[in-house]
Amino acid sequence: MDIKERFTQVIKENKGLIFKIAILYTNSIHDRDDLYQEIVYQLWKSFPSFKEHSKLSTWMYKVALNTAIYHLKKTKRQLATIPIEKEVLNFGDRVDHIHEERLEMLYEHIQRLSLLDKGIILLWLEENSHEEIAAIVGLSISNVGTRLSRIRNKLKDQIAKSK
Amino acid sequence: MELDDMKTTWEMLSKQIDNQEKLTNQLIERVTAQNFRSTLSRIVYPEYAGALVCYAGAAYLIWNFTRIDLWLMQIFGIVAIVLLIILPIISFISVRELKSVKFSIQSYSETIRKYARQKIRFQKLQTLNIALAMIVMLTSIPVLVNIQGKEITSIPYFWTLLFPTGIALFFAFTFWVLRHYNNALKEAEEVLSEIND
Numbered sequence: 001m002d003i004k005e006r007f008t009q010v011i012k013e014n015k016g017l018i019f020k021i022a023i024l025y026t027n028s029i030h031d032r033d034d035l036y037q038e039i040v041y042q043l044w045k046s047f048p049s050f051k052e053h054s055k056l057s058t059w060m061y062k063v064a065l066n067t068a069i070y071h072l073k074k075t076k077r078q079l080a081t082i083p084i085e086k087e088v089l090n091f092g093d094r095v096d097h098i099h100e101e102r103l104e105m106l107y108e109h110i111q112r113l114s115l116l117d118k119g120i121i122l123l124w125l126e127e128n129s130h131e132e133i134a135a136i137v138g139l140s141i142s143n144v145g146t147r148l149s150r151i152r153n154k155l156k157d158q159i160a161k162s163k
Numbered sequence: 164m165e166l167d168d169m170k171t172t173w174e175m176l177s178k179q180i181d182n183q184e185k186l187t188n189q190l191i192e193r194v195t196a197q198n199f200r201s202t203l204s205r206i207v208y209p210e211y212a213g214a215l216v217c218y219a220g221a222a223y224l225i226w227n228f229t230r231i232d233l234w235l236m237q238i239f240g241i242v243a244i245v246l247l248i249i250l251p252i253i254s255f256i257s258v259r260e261l262k263s264v265k266f267s268i269q270s271y272s273e274t275i276r277k278y279a280r281q282k283i284r285f286q287k288l289q290t291l292n293i294a295l296a297m298i299v300m301l302t303s304i305p306v307l308v309n310i311q312g313k314e315i316t317s318i319p320y321f322w323t324l325l326f327p328t329g330i331a332l333f334f335a336f337t338f339w340v341l342r343h344y345n346n347a348l349k350e351a352e353e354v355l356s357e358i359n360d
């Protein structure tokens with residue numbers, strides 16, 4: 001299997017990861033698709049230097065999250081202040097209004113968090129362990145734990161206030 | 164919505180994404196092609212366009228320098244030429260920083276820190292750019308008039324209308340830009356203090 005075939009397989013197996021990051025760091029369909037494409041491109045660029053012995057998901061999260069930060073520079077917008085286009089979250093064939101509403105609310109709450117907290121909560125929602133989050137974010141495991149509980153409290157407050 | 168609900172909603176989103184065929188072979192084909200242009204690299208296009216304008220202006224002044232007959236105008240001309248050459252260099256410094264980012268090696272917090280620092284430096288450079296642009300404008304206008312073989316005082320309404328209007332517009336623009344920069348600067352500083360927390 002050549003490098004391109006291997007890359008295609010890796011991307012296809014992890015397309016959800018890239019797509020979810022693209023959703024959380026943008027607020028319009030155009031930006032979302034732009035970021036999605038950019039992440040795939042940055043992954044392709046660094047794929048030859050990816051060492052098989054390190055964890056694939058750690059490498060992917062790093063590239064995808066780092067690309068998302070620099071994509072903010074391109075859009076030159078403050079995500080938290082601009083409402084999301086409804087279509088950004090509406091990509092399924094079946095329409096489940098309750099799920100869409102919940103998704104919208106979840107998006108809104110996460111958007112209010114800082115860049116660092118947003119990345120950490122995304123990794124937590126993705127079921128990553130504290131060790132994995134620490135490796136991707138570049139903090140100590142204990143710091144991740146402290147921050148996670150702080151973020152969870154912040155989200156609880158936000159949710160309570162929005163009720 | 165509770166935190167557990169958040170996780171459930173996220174899981175549903177994951178399933179939904181896995182089920183849809185958003186990613187096609189064509190996208191990977193396009194991205195892996197030799198001639199694919201990164202959208203991030205397009206950020207630098209306005210910088211290149213600005214540099215081109217500055218260098219064209221500098222070339223025009225150098226080309227016509229012998230036609231400037233007054234010594235004061237010659238000094239103004241030299242100042243304008245030097246600044247027109249320096250301004251793009253300042254912009255290119257920020258472009259070079261963007262290109263130095265290692266997406267696959269740096270950790271997320273490291274990238275945020277670097278991004279915020281770059282933003283702060285960029286805002287400061289832009290403030291310097293505005294001040295220099297003001298000097299370029301003030302020095303190049305009389306020089307350009309002199310190159311045309313005219314006296315600045317011979318232009319109708321120059322001192323009474325054109326000059327004050329130009330200055331007022333420039334100050335209004337500068338005020339607006341600086342206010343925007345200061346807000347961006349504050350945000351970047353907040354990001355840094357939050358990450359160092």
